[in-house]
Amino acid sequence: MKTLQIGLDWFPEQPSGLGRVYYNCVNYLPKVDVEVKGLVAGSKKVSLGSQGQVRAFAPPDSPLIKRCQGIRKSVCQLLAESDYSLIVSHFALYTFPIQDLIGDRPLVTHFHGPWALESGVEANKRIAVKVKKWLEQSVYRRSQQFIVLSQTFSDILHQEYQVPLEKINIIPGGINIDCFNINLAPIEARSQLGWHQDRPIIFCIRRLAKRMGLENLVAAMAKVRTVYPDILLHIAGKGELATTLKTQIAELELEDNVKLLGYIPDEQLPLCYRAANFSVVPTVALEGFGLIVVESLAAGTPVLGTPIGGIPEILKPFSEDLVFEGYHPEQLARGIIETLSGDRILPSSQSCLDYVQTNYNWPAIAQKIKLVYQRALTD
Incomplete structure (x- = not known):
């Protein structure tokens, strides 16, 4: 089976959840006899980084018209060079301009999230949201099969975009466990990072954006500090909310308890997870899966998450103690304090690893994706 996969960007250049899933599809699908050629916005x-499997059709910061022209030109070139039995979309914006080029080839869409709805949460631009949703629906009407990361995304795809349930396949995100299962004690990981050895540390990695719930988490830390004065929260990531968070931390006088780490290189993430007592995912809206939840568990570090989207789908079957009652600051604070006091029982490092190994290992996930691709070819 030969597939042409249309992505958003290249994960090593632009880290994101969507990018990581695409990157792993490129690496793991060939191991189950699914040949992959890919196109992304990149350098x-x-x-070179993909050994020729993936090409960049335009720089990600180039004007939209240039990116649309680039994707059309690149698809024409690839279709002229070789025949593809299946076209696979990971991002509707870059699939929309090539719909007429697909011909009678089946199209499978990996639905990584409601692009239009996410835009509506981040900024109140109604016309832009309507245009994005129309564009998404145009691509989705052309798709034979869909792959979503969670039941939450299945519901959104069905209810918001009117996609029939029989076309939707739930396949959770996965990880390369060997990358995160590092053979280090937490004290050794802290030493390598230069982190405090004798303070309880919470780790949170998120894009610094509104729907991630980071303002609520910072507010919660003001309450946690009254009970545990030496608590330390490390927030990793970059985004438009950075200035707001810095101001909030200063106003709450949390400079000694909350640190903004900025961008963390991918190779350092396992160390950061491993160095923490536990991780927190404080999302307030539209969390389709939460790959960072699985990453933390694969590093042997328990993670507390809000009951939003796909987060409880991962955590509740493992341990209900890992799910907050809600996403408001007082609910986050109560959950963190109960965890630090031992009232919430955290699973062991080995239990975390075993759970991921059983449920979120990429070789098994690649095989499930292949079955959906095969179904699209016979529809």
């Missing part, structure tokens, strides 16, 4: 280094 000229993409082809």
Whole structure:
């Protein structure tokens, strides 16, 4: 089976949840006899970094018209060079301009999230949201099969975009466990990172954006500090909310308890997870899966998450103590204090690893994706 996969960007250049799933599809699908050629917005280094499997059709910061022209030109070139039995979309914006080029080839869509709805949460631009949703629906009407990361995304795809349930396949995100299962004690990980050895540390990695719930988490830390004065929260990530968070931390006089780490290189993430007592995912809206939840568990570090989207789908079957009652600051604070006091029982590092190994290992996930691709070919 030969597939042409249309992505958003190249994960090593632009870290994101969508990018990571696409990156792993490129790496793991060939191991189950699914040949992959890919196109993304990126630099000229993409082809070298992917051993020629993926090409960049335009720089990600180039004007939209240039990116649309680039994706059309690149698809024409690839279709002229070889025949593809299946076209796979990971991002509707870059699939929309090539619909007429697909011909009678089946199209499978990996639905990584409601692009239009997410935009509506981040900024109140109604016309832009309507245009994005129309564009998404145009691509989705053309798709034979869909892959979603969670029941939550299945519901959104069905209810918001009117996609029939029989076309939707739930396949959770996965990880390369060997990358996160590092053989280090937490004290050794802290030493390598230069983190405090004798303070309880919470780790949170998120894009610094509104729907991630980071303002609520910072507010919760003001309450946690009254009970545990030496608590330390490390927040990793970059985004438009950085200035707001810095101001909030200063106003609450939390400079000694909350640190903004900025961008963390991918190779350092396992160390950061491993160095923490536990991780927190404080999302307030539209969390389709929560790959960082699985990453933390694979590093042997328990993670507390809000009951939003796909987060409880991962955590509740493992341990209900890992799910907050809600996402408001007082609910986050109560959950963190109960965890630090031992009233909430955290699973062991080995239990965390075993759970991920059983449920979120990429080789098994690649096989499930292949079955959906095969179904699209016979529809």
